[in-house]
Amino acid sequence: MRLDIVTIFPEYFAPLDVSLLGKARRRGDVDAHVHDLRGWAHDRHRTVDDTPYGGGPGMVMKPEPWGEALDAVVPPPSRARLIVPTPSGRPFTQELATEYAAEPWLVFACGRYEGIDARVIEDARERMPVDEVSIGDYVLAGGEVAVLVIVEAVSRLLPGVLGNADSVTDDSFAPGRMEALLEGPVYTKPATWRGRDVPDVLMSGNHGAIARWRRDQALRRTAARRPELIGRNTLDEADRKALTE
Ligand code: ADE
Structure with a gap:
């Protein structure tokens, strides 16, 4: 399985080298790449956010860096499944983890601040499936920790990653159980x-x-x-x- 993660905090993803997932990466079963969104910002301060139209508190992530980042990470016409963690998404469940574990390529877009300009999701949806997903009814400072949660839940379902297939079918929420x-x-x-x-x-x-x-x-x-x-x-x-x- 290939994983790409776009974030302004690549250092959040050091845990991808640890434990069963780290082993799966070293074996080549999981091919994970972390990308710094600021690499697609072009001004001197590498700005990725701006004030919200319509007013209100906080900042919104600008569409241009995100558009360029997603075009570079998933060059058209290729298609990945794009996952955007947000507290306003559909709930992440064991069933969705099982669905993701069957995909060849997952791309995660980590939002910060009040979220990503909505046009980025609309634009991406024209060429690939996009899921906005919440890991629970609480608000994190950004999508990074949610991505770690989703990646861990998905990767332990991959053949050979857990080392004991029974531990998976025994899980509280295993689908088909x-x-x-x-x-x-x-x-x-x-x-x-x-x-x-x-x-x-x-x-x-x-x-x-x-x-x-x-x-x-x-x-x-x-x-x-x-x-x-x-x-x-x-x-x-x-x-x-x-x-x-
Ligand atoms: N970003 C901030 N809070 C979140 C949550 N609960 N789930 C997914 N992404 C988030």
């Missing part, structure tokens, strides 16, 4: 730590009982923390019992 349940608590050795024991059932070797216990924990945690997800699951009698006990 019929359930939308939060994962319950997990434990490892030692069996007793600071006077706290691992639940007996996990040491029992009884795989049926372990599966039942894990499902009960997942159901109860989901009901407590994300009650709106419970209705997305098909519950049987035993499940309903776990939720009423």
